[in-house]
Amino acid sequence: MEEIREMELEVKDTAQEAPFILQEIVIEELAVDGICGIY
Amino acid sequence: MGQEAAYCLSAGVQVRREKFGLLFYDYRGPRLYFAPTKDLIQEGFFGGQVTVADLTSSICEANGGWPRKLVQSWIERTLETLVGKGLICEQSVC
Amino acid sequence: MSNPYVDLGLSAPVNVSWEVTFACNLSCLHCVSDSGRKRNGELTTEECRRMIDTLASMKVFQVNIGGGEPFLRKDFLDLMDYAHQKGIVTCISTNGTLIDDQIAGRLDNGLVYLQVSLDGARAETNDAIRGEGSFRSALRALECLSKRGLGVSINTVLTRLSFPELDQLEGLADSFGAKFRVSRFRPSGRGKANWSELSVSKEDLLLFSEWLSRHQQVSTGDSFFSVSHEDRKSLGLNMCGACKLTCCVSPLGEVYPCAFLQEKEFLAGKLPQDSLQFIWEKAPVFHSFRELEIRSCESCLRFDFCHGGCPAMAYHTQRKLGLPDPECLANCVTRLPVTAWRHETGDHCGPGSSGN
Numbered sequence: 001m002e003e004i005r006e007m008e009l010e011v012k013d014t015a016q017e018a019p020f021i022l023q024e025i026v027i028e029e030l031a032v033d034g035i036c037g038i039y
Numbered sequence: 040m041g042q043e044a045a046y047c048l049s050a051g052v053q054v055r056r057e058k059f060g061l062l063f064y065d066y067r068g069p070r071l072y073f074a075p076t077k078d079l080i081q082e083g084f085f086g087g088q089v090t091v092a093d094l095t096s097s098i099c100e101a102n103g104g105w106p107r108k109l110v111q112s113w114i115e116r117t118l119e120t121l122v123g124k125g126l127i128c129e130q131s132v133c
Numbered sequence: 134m135s136n137p138y139v140d141l142g143l144s145a146p147v148n149v150s151w152e153v154t155f156a157c158n159l160s161c162l163h164c165v166s167d168s169g170r171k172r173n174g175e176l177t178t179e180e181c182r183r184m185i186d187t188l189a190s191m192k193v194f195q196v197n198i199g200g201g202e203p204f205l206r207k208d209f210l211d212l213m214d215y216a217h218q219k220g221i222v223t224c225i226s227t228n229g230t231l232i233d234d235q236i237a238g239r240l241d242n243g244l245v246y247l248q249v250s251l252d253g254a255r256a257e258t259n260d261a262i263r264g265e266g267s268f269r270s271a272l273r274a275l276e277c278l279s280k281r282g283l284g285v286s287i288n289t290v291l292t293r294l295s296f297p298e299l300d301q302l303e304g305l306a307d308s309f310g311a312k313f314r315v316s317r318f319r320p321s322g323r324g325k326a327n328w329s330e331l332s333v334s335k336e337d338l339l340l341f342s343e344w345l346s347r348h349q350q351v352s353t354g355d356s357f358f359s360v361s362h363e364d365r366k367s368l369g370l371n372m373c374g375a376c377k378l379t380c381c382v383s384p385l386g387e388v389y390p391c392a393f394l395q396e397k398e399f400l401a402g403k404l405p406q407d408s409l410q411f412i413w414e415k416a417p418v419f420h421s422f423r424e425l426e427i428r429s430c431e432s433c434l435r436f437d438f439c440h441g442g443c444p445a446m447a448y449h450t451q452r453k454l455g456l457p458d459p460e461c462l463a464n465c466v467t468r469l470p471v472t473a474w475r476h477e478t479g480d481h482c483g484p485g486s487s488g489n
Binding site: 028030031032033034035036037038039 | 136137138139147148150152161163164165195197198199224226248250288290314316317352353354355356367368369370374378379381391392393
């Protein structure tokens with residue numbers, strides 16, 4: 001956590017925007033059994 | 040996670056780029072996985088030839104000013120998530 | 134749609150249903166494509182290879198192949214080899230009549246799944262729909278394929294005849310180490326003429342819905358979301374995937390939203406003149422389909438589970454898209470007398486039960 005805070009300060013200091021890479025990516029899942037039209 | 044680690048797709052998994060990032064298809068489900076990685080990771084990264092260090096450098100270069108440690112941390116967390124879902128594995132393990 | 138990424142629009146289908154020929158050695162009563170004889174204008178070998186190239190370049194993950202009977206095409210195995218060289222996973226639907234050990238050997242490469250069609254657990258039931266001897270052929274094919282450890286499923290179309298035998302069919306699938314899939318019968322193709330004779334009643338649809346809840350390992354080809362209970366929500370799509378996740382290519386190269394909407398008004402383009410990539414991205418038919426909303430369903434408590442159901446069912450029964458699926462769970466429940474709805478009383482219901 002400390003390390004992340006330091007990094008956030010570093011970002012602000014350099015006045016560069018990198019908000020996306022501070023985020024955790026959330027993977028969405030979708031089950032698909034797409035054999036709908038083939039008998 | 041070592042910087043020299045490389046990753047490949049797990050057996051039965053395919054991937055392609057989409058607007059939002061990466062779309063994985065696991066035909067053992069079958070199941071789709073939507074990973075919102077934007078344009079930061081290309082499908083080619085999962086060929087087992089590109090290391091985490093290479094990826095970190097290329098993201099930093101493409102987004103001048105992004106701190107390397109932050110980028111590295113994001114990559115590590117992202118890859119851990121993908122490994123956790125069974126979509127990729129480290130090259131030595133594949 | 135409940136998935137924001139699919140709503141955004143995918144660059145290509147996730148899977149494509151490809152009917153490779155109209156030629157068939159059976160005359161199943163419910164045939165979606167009214168198959169029988171090969172027709173003039175079916176895609177040539179070269180045109181098929183070009184289409185496979187396009188599927189590979191679009192990075193379509195899986196191609197679901199049917200017909201007619203795919204193995205009647207003389208070039209079929211070569212086309213499959215070509216698709217597999219390109220890394221495309223194929224699921225081949227077959228009546229099994231032409232499967233032998235040699236063919237099974239050609240398919241043993243890790244990129245093929247086979248679906249053998251069987252519409253009854255007994256020859257009498259199956260053959261009433263598919264023709265005499267078809268049950269025996271299907272079982273022989275299953276034996277052949279499972280012996281090699283190939284990924285196999287049995288596909289059964291839900292009809293008045295197959296419904297009472299679902300438990301036995303599932304058992305049959307287990308005995309071959311095969312998955313079991315139940316597909317939805319729709320009044321298209323030859324199925325139109327036989328719809329009233331073969332379709333299940335609303336009472337049986339309710340029972341089937343409960344049966345599906347008790348048999349979570351049975352797949353449905355994403356075709357029964359309109360009658361599936363909440364406990365199956367994570368097992369497949371809860372909306373129509375046509376033009377968003379999938380589309381259909383006919384033996385003549387005609388591209389449609391799905392196999393059940395192979396009608397002139399839904400023709401989105403034709404291969405090889407039009408490219409599949411262009412059709413996917415630009416065809417007005419596909420754009421309209423993506424924007425289809427079943428407004429009258431939006432206030433329903435089950436909307437999140439089915440999003441209005443199957444548009445093809447609405448079209449074939451009411452000659453219009455944009456209307457609710459007539460076989461949705463809500464419709465089945467509200468149109469029956471209360472005594473017929475047993476779910477809430479906890480009575481055991483299902484195929485083969487005394488309540489059936």
